[in-house]
Amino acid sequence: xxxxxxxxxxxxxxxxxxxxxxxxxxxxxxxxxxxxxxxxxxxxxxxxxxxxxxxxxxxxxxxxxxxxxxxxxxxxxxxxxxxxxxxxxxxxxxxxxxxxxxxxxxxxxxxxxxxxxxxxxxxxxxxxxxxxxxxxxxxxxxxxxxxxxxxxxxxxxxxxxxxxxxxxxxxxxxxxxxxxxxxxxxxxxxxxxxxxxxxxxxxxxxxxxxxxxxxxxxxxxxxxxxxxxxxxxxxxxxxxxxxxxxxxxxxxxxxxxxxxxxx
Ligand code: SF4
Numbered sequence: 565x566x567x568x569x570x571x572x573x574x575x576x577x578x579x580x581x582x583x584x585x586x587x588x589x590x591x592x593x594x595x596x597x598x599x600x601x602x603x604x605x606x607x608x609x610x611x612x613x614x615x616x617x618x619x620x621x622x623x624x625x626x627x628x629x630x631x632x633x634x635x636x637x638x639x640x641x642x643x644x645x646x647x648x649x650x651x652x653x654x655x656x657x658x659x660x661x662x663x664x665x666x667x668x669x670x671x672x673x674x675x676x677x678x679x680x681x682x683x684x685x686x687x688x689x690x691x692x693x694x695x696x697x698x699x700x701x702x703x704x705x706x707x708x709x710x711x712x713x714x715x716x717x718x719x720x721x722x723x724x725x726x727x728x729x730x731x732x733x734x735x736x737x738x739x740x741x742x743x744x745x746x747x748x749x750x751x752x753x754x755x756x757x758x759x760x761x762x763x764x765x766x767x768x769x770x771x772x773x774x775x776x777x778x779x780x781x782x783x784x785x786x787x788x789x790x791x792x793x794x795x796x797x798x799x800x801x802x803x804x805x806x807x808x809x810x811x812x813x814x815x816x817x818x819x820x821x822x823x824x825x826x827x
Pocket of ligand 1: 714715753754755759760761764765766767768770771772775776
């Protein structure tokens with residue numbers, strides 16, 4: 565699949581930004597610590613499921629000190645509707661203890677320190693850095709991984725590869741909210757099983773070869789009439805040795821032959 569040109573990338577983000585100028589995370593939280601807890605709980609679970617459990621939890625434990633005072637057994641009771649609740653409860657107790665002992669109960673604004681906490685990987689650290697501290701990090705979850713690869717925005721075989729590709733291609737002014745725009749686009753429009761291509765604002769930019777819906781409808785709805793102008797100019801015709809050999813092998817007139825034919 566062809567990767568996006570710079571102009572296509574900028575236009576892709578411009579349109580997503582126009583649909584949601586200030587996107588928000590759908591997880592409910594009231595502080596960096598409660599955000600960290602919510603993100604840890606959301607691993608392999610839905611935001612909706614996490615949001616059902618966290619109001620009662622945060623009413624009792626909205627700081628690491630209170631979480632430790634709550635205790636693991638009581639915590640398990642409060643989050644048992646969420647998948648992997650026993651492991652998550654153990655991790656939340658462990659990370660609360662570290663926050664109290666090493667960071668005066670505060671969530672550190674530092675990737676390495678965050679990733680050293682139990683249950684916190686690169687994706688969770690990126691979400692906390694982005695949402696709680698406004699850092700321009702792009703956490704790659706299943707939705708973003710799919711959207712980036714499916715559209716051609718940023719290709720990669722692993723979440724880290726896609727994250728680095730997004731870091732490299734996303735214009736600076738869009739980095740702050742890129743994570744949210746991509747995740748919400750993947751969750752509500754570019755869905756895993758059946759993407760809503762006829763209603764997609766970036767349909768004419770997207771390189772996915774199996775779009776849903778009639779092509780005319782997709783073009784009409786996206787309908788900004790800009791794609792041709794957005795494409796980068798084609799690269800200059802290659803006249804190096806490789807092109808000459810390739811043309812000769814295929815029996816076509818090669819740049820070398822054309823040169824020889826000149827009077
Ligand atoms: S056109 Fe379809 S596949 Fe492409 S980004 Fe939009 S919803 Fe996803």
